[in-house]
Amino acid sequence: MLLSCGLILILGMFFGEVFKKFKLPSLIGMLLCGILLGPSVLNMLDDSLLAISADIRKIALIIILTRAGLNLEIEDLKKIGRPAFFMCFVPACFEIVGMIIFAPLLLGMNLLDSLILGSVVAAVSPAVIVPKMLKLMDEKAGTKKGIPQLILAGASVDDVFVIALFTSFTSLASESVFSFTSLIDVPLSIINGILGGVLLGCLLTFVMKRIQVNSIYQLIIILSASLIMVSLENMILIPFASLIAVMSMGITLQMKTKEISKECSKNYSKLWIIGEIFLFVLVGASINIQYALHLGLASVLLIFCVLIFRMAGVFVCLIKTDLTLKERLFCMIAYCPKATVQAAIGGIPLAMGLSCGESVLTVGVVSILVTAPLGAFAIDKTYQKLLCEK
Numbered sequence: 001m002l003l004s005c006g007l008i009l010i011l012g013m014f015f016g017e018v019f020k021k022f023k024l025p026s027l028i029g030m031l032l033c034g035i036l037l038g039p040s041v042l043n044m045l046d047d048s049l050l051a052i053s054a055d056i057r058k059i060a061l062i063i064i065l066t067r068a069g070l071n072l073e074i075e076d077l078k079k080i081g082r083p084a085f086f087m088c089f090v091p092a093c094f095e096i097v098g099m100i101i102f103a104p105l106l107l108g109m110n111l112l113d114s115l116i117l118g119s120v121v122a123a124v125s126p127a128v129i130v131p132k133m134l135k136l137m138d139e140k141a142g143t144k145k146g147i148p149q150l151i152l153a154g155a156s157v158d159d160v161f162v163i164a165l166f167t168s169f170t171s172l173a174s175e176s177v178f179s180f181t182s183l184i185d186v187p188l189s190i191i192n193g194i195l196g197g198v199l200l201g202c203l204l205t206f207v208m209k210r211i212q213v214n215s216i217y218q219l220i221i222i223l224s225a226s227l228i229m230v231s232l233e234n235m236i237l238i239p240f241a242s243l244i245a246v247m248s249m250g251i252t253l254q255m256k257t258k259e260i261s262k263e264c265s266k267n268y269s270k271l272w273i274i275g276e277i278f279l280f281v282l283v284g285a286s287i288n289i290q291y292a293l294h295l296g297l298a299s300v301l302l303i304f305c306v307l308i309f310r311m312a313g314v315f316v317c318l319i320k321t322d323l324t325l326k327e328r329l330f331c332m333i334a335y336c337p338k339a340t341v342q343a344a345i346g347g348i349p350l351a352m353g354l355s356c357g358e359s360v361l362t363v364g365v366v367s368i369l370v371t372a373p374l375g376a377f378a379i380d381k382t383y384q385k386l387l388c389e390k
Contacts, residue, residue: 004046007037012277023380025128025372027280027339031365034284045285053282054351060272060279061344062226062246065163067268068126068156069250070261086317087154089161091335092122094313096165098306106298106305107363112173113356116349119166120364121306123341124155127276128372129334132379142387147327151334154317156247159341164190164241166345167233173354185239193241197248200225204249205256215263219271222264225249283343283365286350292362299366307336307371330386337375338367 015033016026037044099118103109109117133148142148168185204225208218226246233242254261292299311332318328346364350357 001046001049004044004049007044008034008281009274009277011037012281016277023377025337025339025376027127027276027343028369028373030277030280031284031343031368034281035287035289036284037281038285038287040287040289050282050285053286054347057279057282057344057347058230059227060275061163061243061341062230063223063268063272063275064126064340064344065160065243065247066222066226066250067265067272068159069247069252070254070265070268072153072156072247072251072254074251074255083317083321084150084153087150087314087335088157090317091124091154091310091313092158092162092165094316095122095306095310098309099302102302102305106302107295107359109356109359112169113354113359115169116166116173116354116356117360117363118306119162119169120342120346120349120360121303121338121367122165122310123159123162123338124335125337125339125341125368125372125375126155126159127340128337128376129155132334132376136383136387141383142327142330145323145327147323147331147387151331155335160244160247161190163243163341163345164193166348167241167243168239170349170352170354171239173349173356174352189239189241190244192238193244194248196229196240196242197245197250198252200229200245201249201252201256205253205260208257208260215260215267218260218264219267222249222253223271279340279343283347283361286347286361287365288358288362291358292366295359295362295366299363300370302363303367303370310336326386330382333375333378333382333386336371336378338371342368 012030012033015029017029019029020026036042039045039050096115096118099121100111100114103114103117104111107117129151133152136148137143168189171185204222208221213221226249229245229249230242233240250261253264314332314335315328318331321328323331342364346361347357349360354360
């Protein structure tokens, strides 16, 4: 296992840097590295590591969600107002509707499997969007109308909303019979997750203000609390979205302890460097190349079909705003890239033994390979033309 970890870190970093040189997202290089090292090609990774890869990917997801919570300024959402609120869930809902329509036609999936696949694919990628929007903010492109801030704020909450839906849908799928009445667990799990995260954030704030420890110990305390909370999700009797609780905890800490959250965010950013490599290399290693080739063009066509729905959802969110048509088009383009969430949760249905598991993982990876490079390229090539004021 130690050799496998060493190969993942050094080769994942190398492939990522190579792709950066070509101005492509480094995560694509990490994914391809995982495919090469995995059982489908070179088979150089230890089976014991692959057996726990789902848990490792979940830890990486906890890290990125906590980091997002520590960095999310609620004031930004308030300033932008209604469009920011709608961007948190409307585009994702549109995309899931598109998946319900096209997944049965192209992949032969039933309703619940389509919902699970839709909740995996519908999340937008912070790994692609965050650095691009920060670059726009540095160049003052679209900042007067809050366009980069709108996309950043909406993308952060969009991921948590989709993850909450995914958790609820997979819970329904694990039952022997699908029940529409069980869908009430979706809003309940979101509400309980928010409340649980806020309470834990308040408790951690109380503790860390009274116990003076350095920033590394603060990171350990927060990460440990997150891991324990996620592990308890299946032990409590009420619907509880632990991943949304993780982000709610981070937001609470950010609001109540500015200095502590700022230091913790820096340390989480460093921790994410390792987490990102493991996340994308391991998800690449999980891909069954033969099955991916079997799905072929159908999976690619499915991605483009649901992206049209997503872009329509973004357009709806921006109705009655002062944005020009060009600026709205840019928002629609910028809200398409996928990567982090698909890599983190795409393999969970397969690990759960669900019949749709192989399809969900494969389409999730295809969505990364298609939208991450195209989205990054499109943002770079269009923002100067589409964002009117600089």
